[in-house]
Amino acid sequence: MLSIGAIQGQSKRFVEKQKSIAKDMVEKRHKSTQVMVDKVFSFAELGFHEVESSSYLTSILEEAGFEIMYGISNIPTAWFAKWSNGKGPTIALGSDVDCIPKASQYPGVAYHKPIVEGAPGHGEGHNSGLPLNITAALVVKELMEKNNLGGTLVLWPGIAEELVASKAWFVRDGYFDDIDMCIFTHVSSNLDVSWGQSRGTGLISVEYSFEGESAHSAGSPWRGRSALDAAELMNIGWNYKREHLHPLKRSHSIFTKSGDQPNVVPSEASIWFYLRDVNYDGIMDMYEDANNIAEAAAKMTDTKMTSRIVGTAWPRHFNKVIAETMFENIKNVGLPQWSEEDQQLAKAVQLEVNSKNNDGLATTLSPLGAPAKTPISGGSDDIGDISWKVPTVTLRFPSNIPGLQGHHWSNAIAMATPIAHKGATAGAKVVAMTVLDFLYKPVLVDQAKDYFLNVQSKEETYRPMISESDPPPVELNTQIMREFKPKLSPFYFDETKYDTYLEQLGITYPTVKKD
Numbered sequence: 001m002l003s004i005g006a007i008q009g010q011s012k013r014f015v016e017k018q019k020s021i022a023k024d025m026v027e028k029r030h031k032s033t034q035v036m037v038d039k040v041f042s043f044a045e046l047g048f049h050e051v052e053s054s055s056y057l058t059s060i061l062e063e064a065g066f067e068i069m070y071g072i073s074n075i076p077t078a079w080f081a082k083w084s085n086g087k088g089p090t091i092a093l094g095s096d097v098d099c100i101p102k103a104s105q106y107p108g109v110a111y112h113k114p115i116v117e118g119a120p121g122h123g124e125g126h127n128s129g130l131p132l133n134i135t136a137a138l139v140v141k142e143l144m145e146k147n148n149l150g151g152t153l154v155l156w157p158g159i160a161e162e163l164v165a166s167k168a169w170f171v172r173d174g175y176f177d178d179i180d181m182c183i184f185t186h187v188s189s190n191l192d193v194s195w196g197q198s199r200g201t202g203l204i205s206v207e208y209s210f211e212g213e214s215a216h217s218a219g220s221p222w223r224g225r226s227a228l229d230a231a232e233l234m235n236i237g238w239n240y241k242r243e244h245l246h247p248l249k250r251s252h253s254i255f256t257k258s259g260d261q262p263n264v265v266p267s268e269a270s271i272w273f274y275l276r277d278v279n280y281d282g283i284m285d286m287y288e289d290a291n292n293i294a295e296a297a298a299k300m301t302d303t304k305m306t307s308r309i310v311g312t313a314w315p316r317h318f319n320k321v322i323a324e325t326m327f328e329n330i331k332n333v334g335l336p337q338w339s340e341e342d343q344q345l346a347k348a349v350q351l352e353v354n355s356k357n358n359d360g361l362a363t364t365l366s367p368l369g370a371p372a373k374t375p376i377s378g379g380s381d382d383i384g385d386i387s388w389k390v391p392t393v394t395l396r397f398p399s400n401i402p403g404l405q406g407h408h409w410s411n412a413i414a415m416a417t418p419i420a421h422k423g424a425t426a427g428a429k430v431v432a433m434t435v436l437d438f439l440y441k442p443v444l445v446d447q448a449k450d451y452f453l454n455v456q457s458k459e460e461t462y463r464p465m466i467s468e469s470d471p472p473p474v475e476l477n478t479q480i481m482r483e484f485k486p487k488l489s490p491f492y493f494d495e496t497k498y499d500t501y502l503e504q505l506g507i508t509y510p511t512v513k514k515d
């Protein structure tokens with residue numbers, strides 16, 4: 001008779017064997033991963049306008065037998081794709097898909113060269129995560145069918161992540177109610193994962209609008225009440241406030257409406273703020289201060305103020321059990337083998353943007369990320385809301401060049417080159433292997449939930465920043481996409497005619513400055 005230890009040992013060997021098969025299957029799908037990465041890169045769609053990207057990616061999932069819900073949370077480009085093989089854990093795989101304004105850029109070219117001048121582009125690298133997840137999911141699905149392994153896979157897109165304007169809505173509307181855990185993937189320049197409070201902030205995104213009265217600016221200015229004066233005074237008020245903000249807080253604003261022409265007193269003006277801090281209470285304190293300053297600005301100008309929440313993101317907290325399990329697979333997979341051309345491109349781009357990092361692409365793995373002793377400020381991601389709803393981690397995968405400034409054309413250069421393709425394949429291996437770990441060992445799911453309930457949730461309780469009725473701001477970016485979509489569409493990647501997007505664009509890889 002076999003001892004318990006021997007049975008577990010045998011089953012561990014079987015699981016490891018299946019994971020190694022999955023790794024090989026992902027490698028065999030490298031070509032289809034490349035096509036998906038290139039294709040989404042070429043669509044270059046801003047938040048809430050991921051029309052081509054969503055229709056292309058869901059068509060692949062639909063063909064593979066996933067059931068798709070379209071237009072979830074009243075967001076036309078949002079979707080939930082589900083495939084079940086019976087009883088077992090429900091694991092969600094998510095990643096963002098939108099791009100960055102004015103980041104249009106030829107891939108593989110180590111200096112600024114827009115495909116379409118002024119157009120949006122993948123200057124954040126969100127074209128790579130869903131292709132990675134799809135490759136991983138299709139491999140796991142095949143193995144689940146072959147081995148009669150129970151469980152459910154859910155794939156979902158982070159719509160309008162750059163506006164942090166979809167994930168809190170998905171949580172509010174119940175799409176994560178029946179999910180056991182979530183693996184999120186995000187482009188980076190190494191292959192890593194962390195647990196605990198992530199570095200960076202959460203935020204509330206609020207637009208303040210002022211309404212005054214127009215008048216002839218020269219003929220009868222005393223009859224006008226300027227909404228622009230109110231918006232400017234609010235900005236000035238906030239800039240005085242800024243001196244007294246804790247250094248972990250971050251805030252920034254743009255004017256979204258400022259009048260039509262100088263000889264008409266502006267009757268409408270709006271200013272849009274991102275208010276960030278490392279914890280929920282800090283974010284809400286800033287929100288209250290901003291509301292007070294907005295009201296005061298309205299009083300000073302005898303105008304009327306209204307505000308609306310445009311986006312929210314909770315500070316992120318990642319699951320220890322999922323991160324530790326995933327990290328074993330990261331060590332197994334390792335970083336991609338970079339070619340001389342990959343390194344040449346990376347170093348040329350680092351030089352071009354005066355990066356302090358001039359070592360090219362990463363060649364050693366980062367350690368498992370543990371919580372920092374004191375919080376570290378920085379960017380936000382609305383995956384935070386999901387990380388407070390279900391046990392979640394973010395796998396960061398090496399599809400981009402280290403040391404770039406972010407949200408910039410330089411961050412698009414690698415994103416349809418072998419660097420992005422290899423990084424996505426490495427990430428897909430880790431995701432597929434980690435999903436198999438949790439499907440084969442549901443006790444790990446229980447442990448992840450135990451951490452979520454008894455460690456993470458002891459620290460903080462999730463309170464949504466949006467109300468039951470706040471609508472997602474789906475009208476944003478409409479004008480920009482109306483202008484640029486017709487100019488970008490001739491450049492969409494045609495995989496039936498070309499092997500790669502670089503080939504279609506006629507780019508020698510890499511293209512770097514002569515000296």
Ligand SMILES: [Zn+2]
Nearest residue numbers: 096124161186
């Ligand atoms: Zn991002």
